[in-house]
Amino acid sequence: MFVRLLLVAGAIIAALVALFIPGSPEREPYVQGRNKTALFISNIEHGLSNVHVATASALLEGYPDIEVHFASFSQLRKKLARVSAFAQAKTPAAKDIIFHELHGQPFFEAVELLGGDLESTISPPGVAGVDRFTKGLQDWISPWGVEEHMVIYNEIGAIIDEIDPAVVVLDTMMRPALDSTRDKNRVHAFVTPNTLVDNFLGDQPYGSMFWKYPAMTSGFDFPVPWRNMLENIYLNIRFIHAAMLTPNLSAKKVALRARGVKDPINFLKMHRDDVPWITMNTEGASIPVDVVPTNVTCAGPILLSVAPASEQDPELAQWVGRAPTVIINLGSGFSYPLNYVRPMVGAIVEVLTKTNVQVLWKFNKHGEYSDEELAPLKPFIESGRLQMSNWLPVDVLSLLETGDVVASVHHGGSNCFHEAVSAGVPHVILPMWVDLYNFAALSETAGIGVWGCRDTSPTWTADGISSAIIKVVDGGEASISLREKSKSLGDKLKAGEKGRDISAREIAKLAYVK
Incomplete structure (x- = not known):
């Protein structure tokens, strides 16, 4: 009876969440630019960018006829040059990655400007740590202020116009790039180091995100033990509340809309069923899910290894x-x-x-x-x-x-x-x-x-x-x-x-x- 109550409660909560998150509107067909051209846009931090650099490297080696562009901050320039050289050693026909430097603060520097640091990031698992994390959730969703967001947004828009790529490859944590790409209605895809449970728990049936799958920060075993189910439900509710009702983030969205950004920092509707999503989900080393969206590719480890x-x-x-x-x-x-x-x-x-x-x-x-x-x-x-x-x-x-x-x-x-x-x-x-x-x-x-x-x-x-x-x-x-x-x-x-x-x-x- 207790488990059934949890199942019903989870399903009701999931249904309520769906009521507050509107469905995807009908969209014009995406604009696809020049043939055989790809533009990657990512942050510089290894944990965020490595999947993009690894994919770009493999693209050079396996598809040397494709022109590969990469937009990021200056710290990534040398790494990309090294990747290009290694790809050319393996595939002589491979070209250089064409680098486009962005200005402004990289992700973690922007977080630090908002007061984030090592001590404020460290937090315990479960309920004891959820307050600290959700309080700073806006910093992790998009740490750039309105002015800096617009600088990066406009720079990326200009780069897209100049290159006219067939596809833009995005980092989920690079919000100005996502906003600019979607405002221009370009063909795009996501490559992410996250696994399916990080991004698609809301797609799982019967509200199982609340009672079956460990909530972020929980550290619970999978499936969630009975003794931890109520705490798991509570943690998920806290995250949804924080994502939807963060006051400072809401104010930033209003200011960005006033600057002409159509749907800024839409955290809850990042995934679209017509946009490919490539993830590092790995059978045997990831929590299995019941439903995988049809446009999601589970590639396993997407890693960069340039030489022995x-x-x-x-x-x-x-x-x-x-x-x-x-x-x-x-x-x-x-x-x-x-x-x-x-x-x-x-x-x-x-x-x-x-x-x-x-x-x-x-x-x-x-x-x-x-x-x-x-x-x-x-x-x-x-x-x-x-x-x-x-x-x-x-x-x-x-x-x-x-x-x-x-x-x-x-x-x-x-x-x-x-x-x-x-x-x-x-x-x-x-x-x-x-x-x-x-x-x-x-x-x-x-x-x-x-x-x-x-x-x-x-x-x-x-x-x-x-x-x-x-x-x-x-x-x-x-x-x-x-x-x-x-x-x-x-x-x-x-x-x-x-x-x-x-x-x-x-x-x-x-x-x-x-």
């Missing part, structure tokens, strides 16, 4: 090959404040003392504290079992693909998660905000990873981190199971078509004008 690690940095590749290696890389945007560096240092000492592994740690300092905090690591650096760097000179995927990495310690971001999945490497996930908790829970459900410090997240303890890593690398029963399941999934993905090639093929279909 031995070519990118022979010295580092040789070091990684000396012993089983643990890579600690918490994403491009994370740096370590003192209260996080202390438990990590303690955990690394414990792991290196109790096992035969070596550790590669991507470390960036956040705030002011003495280098003495790192002193316990000195013996391991001197013995060559620990390397620290504020940036990795090679693509992480190329290191994972060497076969010498026995654990990937990361924050639970979609790119980090899918890189390890693709390479068949077990995870140790240390989530600290929003969707990261669900990837951590998913890794345990799939039997390919461990949620480190699960009982204390987002706070770390040295014991919580070290015990998670040791569980993966010590060769015990749990370690063997994690490695075997990870390798089996990775081998399956390697035997199939690469996600970036699937994504490129879908974009190529739109780039060829019929």
Whole structure:
């Protein structure tokens, strides 16, 4: 009876949500420009842009007759030049990606200008953290102010007019680009690092988004346990309320409409049934859904790997090959404040003392504290079992693909998660905000990873981190199971078509004008 009540409640809530979200209006046919021309528009942050860069790279290699343009901020220029050179080495007929620089603040810089920072982002899972996240939801939906939104909107409009592309490939988090593209009624598609449960829970039948699928930030297992169902319903209601009724976002929409933007920052109607949507959803490493919209392509991991690690940095590749290696890389945007560096240092000492592994740690300092905090690591650096760097000179995927990495310690971001999945490497996930908790829970459900410090997240303890890593690398029963399941999934993905090639093929279909 209790479950049936939840089913009915979920269905009623879903129906009410549908009443408040109007259906898609009839539209004029989209404008398709010059034959064999594609324009990518994305943010610069690795977690947001990597799927677009990977797709553009595969497009150069597999469809060299297509002219590829890329609009973004200046920080992406060198990476795209490198991608072009690699594609030309594989496919001599491939051309350069034509870069168009956008002005203004990149996504995370715009978030910081609104007062967002590391401390304000970190939040616990579930009800305890939902208030903090929903309060800042407008910053993540679109962090640019009205003036800056219009600058980027107009720049992109001018680029579209100049290039006249057959298809525009969009980043879901680049709202000025989406508004400009749709106001010009251009043929477009989305490529996203998110999975189906991140974007299409509202399409699932019987209101199951409320009672079956873990809400964002929840970290619940799938399907949601009975004991967590009411909390899951509450979390989803909070997100819907925040998305629809954020006052500052509503004021921004009014101001943008007054400037001529037709339907600005429409968060709840981003997906359209006539616009292709390409996602990294991966069978065996994603929560399965009952309904997949017909225009959605599940490509699996859409990843960029420009060259083997031995070519990118022979010295580092040789070091990684000396012993089983643990890579600690918490994403491009994370740096370590003192209260996080202390438990990590303690955990690394414990792991290196109790096992035969070596550790590669991507470390960036956040705030002011003495280098003495790192002193316990000195013996391991001197013995060559620990390397620290504020940036990795090679693509992480190329290191994972060497076969010498026995654990990937990361924050639970979609790119980090899918890189390890693709390479068949077990995870140790240390989530600290929003969707990261669900990837951590998913890794345990799939039997390919461990949620480190699960009982204390987002706070770390040295014991919580070290015990998670040791569980993966010590060769015990749990370690063997994690490695075997990870390798089996990775081998399956390697035997199939690469996600970036699937994504490129879908974009190529739109780039060829019929």
